Amino acid sequence: MKTVPPSGIRRFFDLVSEIDDVISLGVGEPDYVTPWHIREACIHSLEQGETSYTSNFGLIELREEVSRLYTRKHGVYYDPGTEILVTTGVSEALDLAIRTVVNPGDEVIVVQPSYVAYIPSIIFAGGVPVSVSTKMENDFKLTPKELESAITDRTKAVIINYPNNPTGATMDRGDLEAIADVIVEHDLLMISDEVYECLTYEGTHTCFSSLDGMRERTILLNGFSKAYAMTGFRMAYALAPPEIISSMMLIHQYTMMCAPITAQIGAIEALKNGEAEMQKMIREYDRRRHLIVKGLNDIGFDCFKPKGAFYAFPSIPDTGLSSDEFAERLLNEEQVVTIPGSVFGETGEGFLRCAYAASRNDIKEALERMDRFLGRL
Amino acid sequence: MDKQTRDILEILGEDARVSHAEIATLANMSEKDVTGTIQQLEKAKIIRRYKTVIDWELAGEEYIYAIIELKVRLERKEGYQAIAERLYKFPEVRSVRLLSGEHDISITVRGNSMKQVAFFVAEKIGTLDQVYSTATHFVLKTYKEDGLILDEPEQVKRLPVTP
Numbered sequence: 001m002k003t004v005p006p007s008g009i010r011r012f013f014d015l016v017s018e019i020d021d022v023i024s025l026g027v028g029e030p031d032y033v034t035p036w037h038i039r040e041a042c043i044h045s046l047e048q049g050e051t052s053y054t055s056n057f058g059l060i061e062l063r064e065e066v067s068r069l070y071t072r073k074h075g076v077y078y079d080p081g082t083e084i085l086v087t088t089g090v091s092e093a094l095d096l097a098i099r100t101v102v103n104p105g106d107e108v109i110v111v112q113p114s115y116v117a118y119i120p121s122i123i124f125a126g127g128v129p130v131s132v133s134t135k136m137e138n139d140f141k142l143t144p145k146e147l148e149s150a151i152t153d154r155t156k157a158v159i160i161n162y163p164n165n166p167t168g169a170t171m172d173r174g175d176l177e178a179i180a181d182v183i184v185e186h187d188l189l190m191i192s193d194e195v196y197e198c199l200t201y202e203g204t205h206t207c208f209s210s211l212d213g214m215r216e217r218t219i220l221l222n223g224f225s226k227a228y229a230m231t232g233f234r235m236a237y238a239l240a241p242p243e244i245i246s247s248m249m250l251i252h253q254y255t256m257m258c259a260p261i262t263a264q265i266g267a268i269e270a271l272k273n274g275e276a277e278m279q280k281m282i283r284e285y286d287r288r289r290h291l292i293v294k295g296l297n298d299i300g301f302d303c304f305k306p307k308g309a310f311y312a313f314p315s316i317p318d319t320g321l322s323s324d325e326f327a328e329r330l331l332n333e334e335q336v337v338t339i340p341g342s343v344f345g346e347t348g349e350g351f352l353r354c355a356y357a358a359s360r361n362d363i364k365e366a367l368e369r370m371d372r373f374l375g376r377l
Numbered sequence: 378m379d380k381q382t383r384d385i386l387e388i389l390g391e392d393a394r395v396s397h398a399e400i401a402t403l404a405n406m407s408e409k410d411v412t413g414t415i416q417q418l419e420k421a422k423i424i425r426r427y428k429t430v431i432d433w434e435l436a437g438e439e440y441i442y443a444i445i446e447l448k449v450r451l452e453r454k455e456g457y458q459a460i461a462e463r464l465y466k467f468p469e470v471r472s473v474r475l476l477s478g479e480h481d482i483s484i485t486v487r488g489n490s491m492k493q494v495a496f497f498v499a500e501k502i503g504t505l506d507q508v509y510s511t512a513t514h515f516v517l518k519t520y521k522e523d524g525l526i527l528d529e530p531e532q533v534k535r536l537p538v539t540p
Contacts, residue, residue, distance in 0.1 A: 013538040024537040033533045231535075287384060287403035294402050337537055360403075 004120045008324075008343030015328070016337055023366045025354040026337035028165060030229035030310075034266070035277040038228065041269035042262045050261055056253045058086020058237070059264045065271040066237055074207040076215060082242040085249050086267075088259045089234040090195045090223045095121050096248040097191050097219045097238060098157075102127035106156040108191075111142050112345030113313070115165045115193070119345075130155070133347035136304050136315060140169035144178045151182075157189040160208070163196035166344045166353040167313040168289075168306020173206040180211045190218045195236070196309040198227035198278060201286045203307065209239065216241055219248075226310075227278055228270040233263040285310050288356040288363055295367040296354070300374055310357040313341065315350055319377045323349055333376075334369035381406055385414055386423070393427040430525060442471075442487050442516040443494045446480035449507045457482070460507045469497050480512070491515060 009026075016022055033039075057063060063080035070076050078084050087093040094117060102108060104126035110118045112131045122129040132150045134140045142160060160179070162171045171179075183190055192208035209218040223236025238248060252258075270278075289305075292312045296303040301314035316326050323340035330336050341351030356363060378386075384404035388395055397415070401408040418424045433440050449460050457475050464484055465473045472485040484502075488494035495513065503511050519527055 009538060013536065016537045022537055026538040027535055028539040029535055031533050031535070033531050229533075283384065283387065287388070290405045291399075291402050339538075 004123050007116045009116060009339055012327070012331070012337065012339060015331060019331065019335055022331075022335045022337055023358070023362050023369070024337040025356070025358055025363070025366055026339050027355050027357060028311075029231040029357060030226065030281065031357045031359060032229040032281055034229050034233070035270075035274060037273055037277070038230065038266045038269045042266045045262060045265040050265065052261060054086075054258045054261050054264060056249060056258050057084065058259055059261070059268065062086055062264050062268050062271075063237075065268055066239070069271060070207070070239065074210040076207060076210045078239045079242070083239060083245050085238045085245050085252060086259045086264060087236050087238060087252065088256055088263075089225065090193060090221045090236040091117055092234075092252070092256060093221045093223075093236050093238040093248075094118070094159075094191070094193065095124070096251050097221065097240075097244075098122055098127065099125045099251055100244055100247040101157050101189055101191075101219070103156070105154065107152060107154040108156060109147065109150050109158040110345075111158070111160050113140075113164075113166050113341060113348035113351070114159070114344055115161055116343060118159050118161075127156070128154070131345055131347070133345070134167070134169070135347075139304065140164060140167040140313075141171050141175050142179060144182050147179060147182050151186050151188075155186065155188060157191055158183065159191045159193065161193040161196075163200055163205070163306075163308025165196065165309055166311050166339070166341065166348065166351075167304065168309045168311045169304075170200055170203065170205070170307040172203050173211070176206055176208060177211055180208075180214050183217055184213060188217070190214065191221065192218055193221045195221065195223050196226055197222060199282060199285060199310060200308045201282075201289060205308075219244055224267050224270055227282075228274050229281065230263075230266065230270065233260075233266055235259065235263045235267045285356065288358070288360060291360060292354060292356045292363050292367070295363070296370075299367060299371040301352075310355055312354045312356060313351050314354065316352055317374065319374075321377070323352055327352060330370065330373050334373045336366045336369050336373075381410075382414060382418070385411065385418070389415075389424065389427075393429075430522075432527070439489065440487050441489065441491055441494050442485060442519075443498070444514045444516065445484050445486060445498055445502065446476075446512045446514075447482040447484065447502070447508050448510040449481045450509055452507065460505070463505060463507075464502070467497075467501060469494075469501075 063084040066084055067078050067080045070078055098121045102125045107128045107130045108122045109130050109132055112133050119129040130150050132146050134142055190208055197205045209215045209220050220239040225231040293303050293305050296314045300317050303312055303314035306312055316323055323342050327338050327340040339353040341348030381404050385400055388400055397408050397411045401411045461473055464470055469486050470484050471487050474483045476483050486494050498511055498513055
């Protein structure tokens with residue numbers, strides 16, 4: 001356990017709690033309250049006395065809704081009875097997936113910059129994380145060559161996350177097909193974290209298991225936090241072939257038992273009736289995306305145009321400061337919270353993650369403060 | 378409707394004072410195209426006008442609102458249009474709607490006192506030939522108007538950094 005440091009984001013959390021008048025571009029969660037119809041469905045269920053455990057797999061009605069969603073949207077069928085597991089957040093699903101497929105000493109490839117939980121989860125499971133760096137000049141996409149270079153005889157699985165946290169990069173069908181070829185060639189598994197799926201602003205999202213031959217090799221993770229502004233509900237699911245789901249379910253059964261029923265009922269409502277409100281939020285994120293990327297580039301950052309999620313990942317102008325020092329001084333001197341890119345892996349050094357799940361006024365104010373800060377450096 | 382037109386309408390619908398330059402950034406268009414599109418929308422009367430939502434009560438103006446339901450007698454040929462026109466020409470009348478159900482027309486009247494509104498309804502509305510009954514309901518408090526919640530809007534309670 002001592003080899004795993006606490007999350008670098010956590011350190012900023014502690015710093016921020018001591019400062020007033022803070023504008024936060026540090027939050028990886030929507031700045032919307034969960035749509036009322038979803039909350040209302042949860043309230044109603046509580047009034048009706050729906051307060052019990054559910055099946056370990058999750059409510060069958062929810063699994064059926066998820067199954068229908070994937071058939072309709074991606075043309076991939078998952079059996080609600082044996083191939084869908086409802087979890088408390090993608091975080092749990094990720095942990096279950098890794099513990100299920102990784103034997104001690106197995107290598108798992110992590111595509112960086114990446115979400116902070118992947119590497120610790122691999123280490124907790126006794127696996128060995130192997131990082132692959134994506135590059136800004138490739139729009140932070142994973143190339144087959146980069147992937148190949150990290151594969152050894154011990155490689156068991158690859159974790160990808162597109163649309164990506166922290167870069168906002170997406171990969172289109174062609175890009176993913178090239179990766180799928182490598183997966184087949186080396187007989188690997190893919191853990192695909194697609195929690196930002198719905199937040200795709202350009203092009204359409206391709207679900208990894210919809211690629212030829214990939215359904216049997218993919219553990220697909222998705223959830224409700226980002227798309228439906230339901231972070232605190234901790235609602236997600238894993239989709240995979242029955243033999244993998246049954247093993248994940250075994251761990252889940254003895255550690256979590258089941259996801260909270262109220263949250264599951266909210267998730268059913270979200271899938272049945274949440275499309276319009278979700279699209280409205282996404283249209284607004286898209287506007288903020290243009291606003292923040294233009295703003296960052298105007299004040300001297302070099303910012304890649306993200307195509308998904310709600311993060312801009314600008315490269316910091318050369319000031320001699322590390323991204324950690326830059327973010328900490330920006331917080332102390334101008335009270336703007338951003339997350340240093342180094343938190344997301346070595347390759348994130350020199351970058352800053354700015355979440356644009358913040359009001360337009362806050363984004364504009366933050367840009368002004370950042371401009372002032374850069375002027376002083 | 379294309380995405381950019383929808384963007385323009387949603388942005389202006391929320392805040393009519395956003396500059397064309399900012400709309401251009403938000404909708405990823407040139408400022409010239411924004412101005413052109415807005416002119417077309419105005420010409421096509423899709424954008425009817427730009428309006429300010431004012432809390433008159435907070436400003437110290439004591440306006441009284443009443444919703445009045447009318448049953449009307451229709452005249453041959455003219456249908457409801459004639460009575461609607463008679464009604465909406467009064468500046469005191471803030472809205473006029475044709476309804477299904479028990480009543481035919483609902484209007485909203487604004488005045489400075491209950492007495493003034495009551496007299497207006499009795500003298501100007503109740504005496505119209507086509508109107509044969511009125512039911513007046515004074516508004517005691519407005520919680521939400523045209524999609525806008527008038528209490529303090531709900532804020533998301535989130536931590537400044539994801540833990």
